[in-house]
Structures are given as C-alpha cells and as structure tokens.
Amino acid sequence: MLKSMTGFGNATVEAGGLSVTAEVKTLNSKFLDIYCRMPRQFSDKEIELRALLTQQLERGKVELSLNLTRVNAVRPGVTINRPLVLAYVSDLKETANTMLMSIPDSDVLQLALQQPNAYLTESNDTTADSSDWETVLAAVKEAIQRCDGFRKQDGAVLESKFQEYIQIITDRLADIEEHDVRRIPAVRDRMRNSVRELLDSESFDQNRFEQELVYYVEKFDISEEKVRLNNHLNYFLEVLATEEANGKKLNFISQEIGREINTIGSKANDSSIQRFVVQMKDELEKIKEQTMNVI
Structure with missing residues (x-):
C-alpha cells in the first residue's frame, strides 16, 4: 500500500477543564524532519512526541502544533x-x-x-499534571491517525497513476516489438549490400569483415533490452502491489527502466522507434517525479 508524504490531520480533545487542539502537517522530504510547536509546560515531553511521530509517519517533513485552552475558571495572575x-x-x-x-x-x-x-x-503554572498530558497525547494520536488516513488516500491516487504510466510504457514497448519485426529485415538488407561492396573490393579482408559483422549485430540487436525492460515493468507493478512498497525502491526500479529505454533508443537507429522511446521517457519522468512524494 502506497502512502503519500503529503498529509494533514487535526483533532480537539477536552477533558478535566482542558481543551487541546493538535494539528499535524506533512510534506515531501528526503528524510524525516520533525518540527514541534508546543507549550512550555510540555517541553520535557517533546522527545516522546518525536518518537511517536517517527513511528507513525516514518518519512517526510512533519510539523506538529499544539494549542491548549483552559475551559474552566482560572485565577488571575x-x-x-x-x-x-x-x-x-x-x-x-x-x-x-x-x-x-x-x-x-x-x-x-x-x-x-x-x-x-x-x-x-502569581507566576503562571508552567507544570502539567498527568491528566493534562493524557489529554494532549490523545489529541496528538488522533491527529496523527487522521494525517495517516490522508496519506493513504493520496497514496491510492498515486498508485492508480503509476499503473497508468506503466501501462503506457508497456504499450509503447509492444509497438516497438511490432516495429522491430520489420526493422530487422531492413537492417539485414543494408548489411547484405555492405557485404557485396566488400566482396567486390580488391582489398577485401576476411578478418575485418567478421569484425564488422559482429559489430553490426551487437549494435542493432535490442532483444535483450526489450526483455529486461519488460521484466522491470512487471517488477515495478509487483512491488507496487505489496505492503512494503516505498518511494525509494520504486525510484530505483524506475532508474533501471530508464537505462533500458535509453539503450533501446540508442541501438535501434530507427526514427519510428525513437518516437516510441520519447513517449516512454515522458511517462517515466512522471513516475520519477511522483516517487519523490511516496514514503
């Protein structure tokens, strides 16, 4: 299940004359970056809150805001x-x-x-009893839960987009497969013409001929690249469907997809295939951009 790094959740809990409003905002970030804005009387609890945020939200730029209001009568200062x-x-x-x-x-x-x-x-009371802290903790947990729900919803949208992008690349790969069947005979004809010129030449060198033949075969054959690209596309979808799916792993796979697409484009030496390659690269860039916003 994918989770976006963009999320928001808020909650208000009242108990024992204390009203606590907690807000949790998360944004895209390469690492986990937590910022807490909270009253002084709970400053010693910041480490506990950071641990809770780390455990629940895992990654991203996280901002926690706490607002406390006494709803019962208070003594003047x-x-x-x-x-x-x-x-x-x-x-x-x-x-x-x-x-x-x-x-x-x-x-x-x-x-x-x-x-x-x-x-x-009279100095303001800067200490907090255990009941106050339980109220704060309840509000924070509820806000985190709502933020996490927001992330899951956004992640579901991203998952659908990834499937769409991968399908387009797969379709273009099928187009390349179809076109490659016609490309190979054309390449073969060009090689035959080149061979005839070499045979007619008085300076024909058998060793040079074999080297050129190997060079052309390796240069124009994209069979292995097509197989590897298809495997990478399938693996991307497999990882996408797992509970352990994460942005870093998907980004690594997309880099491998990009290598195979680039190699196909450079080796094919065909204008039609190049157009398919450009379309595949366009979809791949969308994938890379979106994986940066996945936990």
Missing part, C-alpha cells in the same frame, strides 16, 4: 494583598483623623492600593 491593603487603609484613616482631615473612603483606598506590596504577582 495578579491579586490584591487584602490584609496589607486593609492595614494601609486603617493607617491612612487614623493619620487623617489625627491631622483633623477628612478624606473620602475612595481616595483612601486609592492611596492604599498605591503602597508597596499592595499586589501579589
């Missing part, structure tokens, strides 16, 4: 130091009475709130 403020108010009132002054209560409170240590600053 700054609170009033009530005992101290009450003491300030009492002292200010006594001082005003001593000086026979009348100060409105609102002004007394305002003055008290301006005194040192009237406010308590």
Whole structure:
C-alpha cells in the first residue's frame, strides 16, 4: 500500500477543564524532519512526541502544533494583598483623623492600593499534571491517525497513476516489438549490400569483415533490452502491489527502466522507434517525479 508524504490531520480533545487542539502537517522530504510547536509546560515531553511521530509517519517533513485552552475558571495572575491593603487603609484613616482631615473612603483606598506590596504577582503554572498530558497525547494520536488516513488516500491516487504510466510504457514497448519485426529485415538488407561492396573490393579482408559483422549485430540487436525492460515493468507493478512498497525502491526500479529505454533508443537507429522511446521517457519522468512524494 502506497502512502503519500503529503498529509494533514487535526483533532480537539477536552477533558478535566482542558481543551487541546493538535494539528499535524506533512510534506515531501528526503528524510524525516520533525518540527514541534508546543507549550512550555510540555517541553520535557517533546522527545516522546518525536518518537511517536517517527513511528507513525516514518518519512517526510512533519510539523506538529499544539494549542491548549483552559475551559474552566482560572485565577488571575495578579491579586490584591487584602490584609496589607486593609492595614494601609486603617493607617491612612487614623493619620487623617489625627491631622483633623477628612478624606473620602475612595481616595483612601486609592492611596492604599498605591503602597508597596499592595499586589501579589502569581507566576503562571508552567507544570502539567498527568491528566493534562493524557489529554494532549490523545489529541496528538488522533491527529496523527487522521494525517495517516490522508496519506493513504493520496497514496491510492498515486498508485492508480503509476499503473497508468506503466501501462503506457508497456504499450509503447509492444509497438516497438511490432516495429522491430520489420526493422530487422531492413537492417539485414543494408548489411547484405555492405557485404557485396566488400566482396567486390580488391582489398577485401576476411578478418575485418567478421569484425564488422559482429559489430553490426551487437549494435542493432535490442532483444535483450526489450526483455529486461519488460521484466522491470512487471517488477515495478509487483512491488507496487505489496505492503512494503516505498518511494525509494520504486525510484530505483524506475532508474533501471530508464537505462533500458535509453539503450533501446540508442541501438535501434530507427526514427519510428525513437518516437516510441520519447513517449516512454515522458511517462517515466512522471513516475520519477511522483516517487519523490511516496514514503
């Protein structure tokens, strides 16, 4: 089963007053490249998340984003130091009475709130309990699962495309087979004419003649290349149908297919076969491009 390296999955899980939204995006990459964007309180869990992403997604450029929201009431980060403020108010009132002054209560409170240590600053909670982490982990796993499903769907489309490309190359190979039957007699006639010229020549060299004959036979015969190309095409489809199919292996096979196509084009020395070869190369380039996006 093929899997594309392009995928996306998101999930939101709420539990214990915490809402966690996880997003996983994957793109084409030669190796596994993971980037995590997560809150500070879970920074010590990054290694665990990386291991999970590596195990599930295998290859590609992976980006994980976590967004946490507390859905229950939270305490403010700054609170009033009530005992101290009450003491300030009492002292200010006594001082005003001593000086026979009348100060409105609102002004007394305002003055008290301006005194040192009237406010308590509480640091934000940067720690996370186990229940919070379980919620985060559940959201991440669900997002990964959806991303993997996206990859499988895209991989199914790629598999269909690969089969289409291979079929076109196979059809062109059949055209070459058919045309090659007519090409060989034409080559044979040209060789006979060349032989007659050599026999009529006064400087005829039997050894040279045999060398030329071997050279022409090897140069124009594409029987082995056709057999190997057909085997490579069948092997590509066999690997495509297996559970272990992967982009690297398919790319290696496509390189072997390309070598045989190039050899056929160079040895055939025939304009019609060259046109078939160009069409085969066009389909092969599509295959190579798509294998770069397969896990």
